[in-house]
Amino acid sequence: MRFWPGLMLLLPLASPFAHAELIDEVNDRGELRIALSADLPPFSFKQDDRLTGFDVELGELLAKELEVKPSLLVTDHDDLLSGVESGKYDVAITPVVMPREVEDRFDFTEPYSDTASQPTVSLAIPLQKGNPAFQTSLNNALQRIKADGRLAALSQKWLEREALQP
Structure with missing residues (x-):
């Protein structure tokens, strides 16, 4: 019985709710780590040794809305999802x-764009499963970006038919 008080102190640590929320880690780091590929124009690509495109600017807007710096990390397609999951x-x-x-295997934000060629396909951002506060923060940021017209302007800039032409 002597160990009972110590055991009671450890029980909350075994709870699935005891782990830190990802939004807290993002805020503590002061940056949002965003995985992108660099070979999908007009979404993300290198131009004059600088990463640019729709996804790049969307990531920067999201980080700004979360009041952290964007950390744009270029990776290959195979590492995008496994890197988020890990x-x-x-x-x-x-x-x-x-x-x-x-x-x-993932949670997703609300859709942020519908593809013009396939109207039934919606684009959403995958995030590590089990982080509802982070998911809500991202969704709120997306809603603000949509509501004030920045997402529409970004889509107009990068995703209009003229922008997709070589």
């Missing part, structure tokens, strides 16, 4: 449609 990246911004079997 915690290497906070989010991945990519126009690639997620296969059904992947959907169970």
